[in-house]
Amino acid sequence: MPADLTMCSGEGCPLRRSCYRHRAIPSAMRQDYFATPPYRADDEGCASYQDVEGLRPTEDEIRKHAYHLWSLAGRPARVATQFWLKAEAEMTQLFHDRLREPVEYDEDADEVDGSGDSPSPTDAAGHS
Secondary structure, three states: OOOOOOOOOOOOOOOOHHHHHHHHHOOOOOOOOOOOOOOOOOEEEEEOOOOOHHHHEEEEHHHHHHHHHHHOOOOOOOOOHHHHHHHHHHHHHHHHHOEEEOOOOOOOOOOOOOOOOOOOOOHHHHOO
16 A cells, blocks of 8 residues: 555544545555544545545456466466466455455444544554
């Protein structure tokens, strides 16, 4: 993930499960967060929303990767499906590796985990 991506805690945002700014893996070096989540309930939108589906590998990207794998293997005959499936699996795994599970907030409670402290987005990702 680029270090210059401003991330979002997702608190109070119904879009957080599909937003890259919430689901991205925080940078271990430096990570910026919005001071206040940018979602606006009055218009049910977010000007900073980035759909995670936009990161999913396209058919063209899979095709290029499959060709690369096939070339590295010496261009064997009659194995196109094998290389397509391998490329698709590798690229899908890379897609999932770029995301973390969304932080779940109890929208009806003042506390998230019962301790009185809301988890920071880095706590939820397992990073300190």
